[in-house]
Amino acid sequence: MTKSTDLAPSTAPRLRWGRLWLAIAAAVVVNLLVYAIGSAAGATWIANGQAIAWFLVIIATIVPMVLGALITWLLSRAWAGAMAAMAWVGLAFALVTVPAPLLSSDDRPTGLALAAMHVVTGIAWFIAVRPRRDRARG
Numbered sequence: 001m002t003k004s005t006d007l008a009p010s011t012a013p014r015l016r017w018g019r020l021w022l023a024i025a026a027a028v029v030v031n032l033l034v035y036a037i038g039s040a041a042g043a044t045w046i047a048n049g050q051a052i053a054w055f056l057v058i059i060a061t062i063v064p065m066v067l068g069a070l071i072t073w074l075l076s077r078a079w080a081g082a083m084a085a086m087a088w089v090g091l092a093f094a095l096v097t098v099p100a101p102l103l104s105s106d107d108r109p110t111g112l113a114l115a116a117m118h119v120v121t122g123i124a125w126f127i128a129v130r131p132r133r134d135r136a137r138g
Contacts, residue, residue, distance in 0.1 A: 013131035015073045018102035020065070022130045023128030028061050030124075031117045038113030047104040047114065049086060061121055065128075094122025 014042050024028070045052040068090050076084035101114030 002116060009028050013076075015069060015076060015083065015129065017069075020069050020128045023124040024062055027065070027121050027124035028058050030120045031057050031061050034113050034116050034120065038109050041109040041113075043109035043113050044105075044107050045110055046106065047101060047110060052110075052114070057117065065121065065125055068101070068125060069129070081102070083131045087126050090125040090129065091122045094118050094125065 032054060035045075035054050068086065072082055072086040075086065079085075095118070098115045098118050101118065102111040105111035105114065
């Protein structure tokens with residue numbers, strides 16, 4: 001049995017841009033719902049002295065996922081295991097950065113909502129980028 005890391009780059013799993021854009025759209029929608037819930041819960045949307053508007057949530061969801069995808073795509077051209085590795089790296093990065101919004105906001109609703117957005121984006125990234133096993137093999 002071959003692993004994705006054993007494959008030549010030409011036969012390695014490829015980044016599926018359609019699945020990535022779907023994951024980005026889903027993450028944006030969920031993060032905007034989190035923004036609305038946070039607002040209803042009394043979030044001030046101030047972190048590190050900066051106001052966080054709803055459109056910044058969209059930008060902060062799309063930009064890291066697109067940059068990560070470009071890096072993953074470039075790596076996958078030379079390294080067969082790039083897709084699997086970068087799926088885990090992106091998820092780990094999202095989870096490791098969860099404390100940042102909790103510590104940078106003066107109110108709990110803002111911190112919790114921003115932390116939840118990190119988790120949502122990380123999960124969307126992982127689902128979009130992680131290579132799928134061949135269903136025919138079981």
